[in-house]
Amino acid sequence: MTDRTTDPATEAFVAHRSLLFTVAYEMLGSAADAEDVLQETWLRWSKVDPDRVDDQRAYLVRTTTRQALNRLRTMKRRREAYVGQWLPEPLVTAPDAAEDLELAESLSMAMMLVLESLSPTERAVFVLREVFEVGYDDIAGAVGKTPAAVRQIAHRARAHVDARRPRRTASARETRAALESFQRALQTGNPQDLLDVLAPDVVLLSDGGGVKRAALRPVVGAENIVRFYLGGAASAARFQATITWEPTVVNGSPALAVHREGELDGVMAVRLEDGRITGLYFVRNPRKLTRVTSETPLTLR
Known part of the structure; x- marks a missing residue:
């Protein structure tokens, strides 16, 4: 039987797939759209030599963010035509995930609806900075803004979210x-x-x-x-x-x-x-x- 080894690009993508899906889902509120974004990210990643990428995680997160941001902007018309109230697609998670207060707060239905009230760029900046702790320079590369502009957007988005989020995350x-x-x-x-x-x-x-x-x-x-x-x-x-x-x-x-x-x-x-x-x-x-x-x-x- 012949040994089959996975190529480095696939290994890197699979290693970060859950993170990339979470980034896309938090930005879009839709698992189906998040999966489409991951497919687009993979198509772009598969054309890159991973050995030439210093920080593969950061590169993949930036690419995922760009694709999610593009999709978020095109989803506006679909949301406007939606019948009745629009809510994010619920995802069943492992029972022990409920003990992770940071995960519970950032991905809760309440928080996802607050994020819906941000502009696409504000949402991308907030998600990357406040949820995933991405640096300002990397965020700037993902959203096509200068680091100084990203800091201003982050401050504005944070103030908007803080005014609408629960004072304390319930256990x-x-x-x-x-x-x-x-x-x-x-x-x-x-x-x-x-x-x-x-x-x-x-x-x-x-x-x-x-x-x-x-x-x-x-x-x-x-x-x-x-x-x-x-x-x-x-x-x-x-x-x-x-x-x-x-x-x-x-x-x-x-x-x-x-x-x-x-x-x-x-x-x-x-x-x-x-x-x-x-x-x-x-x-x-x-x-x-x-x-x-x-x-x-x-x-x-």
Whole structure:
């Protein structure tokens, strides 16, 4: 049997693949688009002599960022035409990922939505600098700006994100406890139990993509969300009879996989502050549920 050795270019790409995927996903919020970016990155990398590249990781991250930035700019029209609320594609991650607070914060649904409010260049600069700790010179090469301009963009993006992110990242234990209380309240159909776990100004975003039924606009306020889920007694009874909830880990944070009559119906992630749920993110679009049956390796380093 003949020994087959992998060529150096392939070895380098495979060694950094999880990191490159995480960079692309954090910028795009879509696993399918992130995979396309990795394919484009590989096509460019395969034409390079790796022995002539001093820092292969930095080179690959720069190339991935350029491709993701190009795609991000072209995705704007697609997002504008999206039916209802747009949420990032949820990725099931390993259970121990929930203990990594840095990963949980940077890839949470709440943070990904904050990043959506940045311009493409601001998002690229913020992600590379604040999440992946890339140097200003390398970022400048990736986004086509001077290092001085990148510093200004980074400062502006950081201020924007800091004003919208939770004051403190909830631990996995705190998030699991809140989800358990939320799940029990829905299963029992007790409105007060649900009000106890929800912050008064909680916001529900649900993404059906025009395929599954979902609220087209944010549902704001605990009482409105209770009515949305439970309604009258008859509605609550039907809801309890058809829905089951299974704990999972999505984007590095505890979440719930929602099943309706035995079939996967969606994924529920939350934002937590001071022990109460301030954000609910319910993804029902079937096209966004293809990565919740197996784990996706994500890494920040």
